[in-house]
Amino acid sequence: MNHANNIKNVIKSFVPVGMDFLVFDNVISFEVPSAKIIQIVSDLYENPELSLKLITATDERSDSDCFKVWYVFTIMNQNISIVPFIRLQDTEEFPALSPTIHEAWDYERKIRTFFGLIPVGNPDDRPIMLQGNWPQDVFPLRKDFDWRTRPELAHNSYQFQKVEGEGIYEIPVGPIHAGIIEPGHFRFSVAGEEIMLLEPLLGFTHKGSEKLLEQLSLADKIRLSEKISGDSSFNHSLAFCQALEQLAGVAISDRVRYLRVLFAELERLANHFGNIGAIMLDAGFSFGGASGASLREMIMQINEGLSGNRFLRGLNVIGGVTRDISAPQAKELDDQLTKIVKDFSEVITIAGNSASLFNRLERTGTLKLKIAQEHGVIGIPARALGLAIDARLNHPYAAYDKLFSSDDVALEHSGDVYARFHVRIKEAYTSIKIIKKVLQKIPTGSLMTATDINFKKNSLAIGSVEGWRGEIVYFVTTDSNGNISRVFPRDPSFINWTILGHAGPGNIVPDFPLINKSFNLSYSGNDL
Template sequence: QKVVVTLITGLDGENPSYKALTPLIPAAEWLERELHDLFGIEAEGVDLKPLVLHRGWPKAHPYVMHKDVAKDTPIELTDTDHEFGFTSPASAHQVAVGPIHAGIIEPGHLRFCVTGERIHHFDAQLFYTHKGIEKMAEGKTIYEGLTLAEHVCGLCAFSHSLAYSQAVESLCQITPSERTQAIRRLLLEMERLANHFADLTAICSAGGFGFASARAAYFRESIMQLNKHLTGHRFLRDFNTLGGLKSDLQAVTLDIAFETLDKLKSPYRQWVEMLYNKDSFLDRVEGAGLLGKQQALDLGIVGPSARGSGVVEDLRHDYPQGMGQPNYPTFSVPSQTDGDVRARMQVRIDEVYESLMLIRQTLSTMAQDGVDPAAPTKPLKPNPETPGIGLVESAKGGLLHWLVLEASAPVPTINRWHVRSASYMNWRGMAAATMGNNIVPDGPLVNKSFNLCYACSDR
């Protein structure tokens, strides 16, 4: 049985601390280190080396998430290099990648410690472009917060929008119409398709299969163009709203979507067959980047990265909040047990088929349903006593929005907001999979088999 548990404890205002959860739940380590960086709350029993804050931050810095610290408070930084602190053999040397990369991705410093070609240790320094969205949101209306949620990340814009909306709707006791839920489900799967094709593009490129990579990129572009046709935005922004949608999808638009996706199935199936007929590519992906099931569970890995290691969890199946339950179409949760690059790739391959099936079922149902999906016009009155929680299975995995609102204003405003993205949870899993029986050329391939988002972490 899947449940959501909220733990509440009192803290000393002068020296806030509590007994750390990390020894019991290793997945909590990053969260507790971030809590110390931004709030000054100490988790006793954890190495609280800086995570979000880089080494240039002064030791006596203000805790930026405190209410009495202004959003524009200046911080004087020092020019201090980041030390990864690897414990390594004398014969080892370090390979630095980033923080500025050759592509268009956000900055992140990846550091390999290698002996010969073997990767002895690996770690990453993120948060170079932390946006401070949670601090920025304080005092803003719930509608302004929705705009911020859509800009946590481009790849998962709709997933973040949906999770934020669910949190507000749960606080305001709003149940969106069935058609709203169906259209949201449709767009969530469209976003999943676009991301899975992007991930498969990256895996094929890193594995040296250029033609397959170009073909997968074509599939993704087909989805992005269809997104634009459906909603007016390739990344599905500015279509969802609190309690509903900003516009309906017309029958002729749905027919085009049905036809476009139907034509995609056959060439996609041929593409998959091509992958498994390329021995040199299979030699790269099989056995590389191993992540065991217990490792994945301990680190709290989510999404295809977890399901590739035999952790069969999916929020659409386990916790379909606000997604049309009990009318959510039946679907399978693909999984693999090998825990290597091929397994994570295969999970995405199978999930494309499941998403196409879910979209087909949703479109068939929607053709018979003409209920206006518009948002409610009555004033939204949240319950100020409890936090709102939104849970969504994005393409990268389960993400969470936790929200506390102020009900006194004419339009509710944001008191506290926390965003926990799937990529944030999966970085430690990627690091663990990179170490072990891998050589340096495997590093990019393992990386792309997770294909994590810097922007989601740098929220």
């Protein structure tokens, strides 16, 4: 079926009869009256063919005298997005979905905090990402807020959830921790040693990234996308560039598709090796920790040799990549991976014989399937519950349609630290297999296909990739002049930090570092 016919079928299936719609390449958008948005979004949410990717807002008062709230869905196994939106004119209130769709909760809080739009029906009016010293009546993502503004410091305190009862006490941990890690605060409500409630408080690494993405030059926008979450530099910039390529109507060569897979899997492999080792180290298995760090370093050195940067920065541009791989480099990489997989297998075999290691991992930090699904779990925690959620399969991009199949999705089912640990082990093997396939099959072609970049006016694009933590999604809009007017990078950590809180209760406080490491979420990617 050609693209035009496919779009027609999608419109017939998902756009309510009688509603006007716009088609932006592979994005279908339609306006919904505010009074109907709960019903229409709920119907889309309940449809098993669709998945909710994000909810966000835009300030379009200069062009059309309104705010808009957008609800982004994608069709499973297709690269087509369905995006209903509401227009807020002469009002700053919109109907909240959170009473029935838990996944909407923090998106609505974020819209309230950054745009000052009120989700009527969401009882949680606590700010998100901005700390108590930020005035609650200053909304930094409104267009009339200058990015250089330094507002007067406020003195607000965050209201944590409370557990009442005899013998219940609270343990505050962070934001400064006993290690070289990012800052985050965790509030434990505990009875004896058992965790009754765990609530993360984040935002300590908020950098104003969304505001900066409105101001910077195009090249600097791409560079900033590489800094949203530093260990995911390549995949963040890839998701952003894919959205920009849609807006510019730019196609990439087949060789670039394969090269992007190669670099994306190297990034995944380095992080999985590091995290596998870190989990073993936190469980007291020092050999495993040292081995994971060593394997990660091998991949980081490969990255530097191929790209000039250990974190694969500076590779993605609109319409291509900046570095190629030569035949001698491909042969050397293949040989290196053969040695690495042998070393990795030996480490995992030794770890598998450690009863004390698996005693720490099994039945620790177990996540319940129903809770995870209600909160939109993605990435490693989803696949550790048997959910085959992986953008490489569900929404194939680059050359993944030729290199990745349902058989390659790494699944476990117990939902505990053990399961998340083993999903990463399986994915490390899969990444090596995919890279070797790329080296065998990579076609010829140019590295760059675009020189003159012009974006469509008043348009919208969605870029989606599977980072090592889960799906990274970029929401990008342009204004009436064809300039980028809004960028929302949604890191998987924004979703999974909330879910981490549900993996704590029933465990003891000393197990929390292990539980936290098994999720290994990004503070910076969440805080933006």
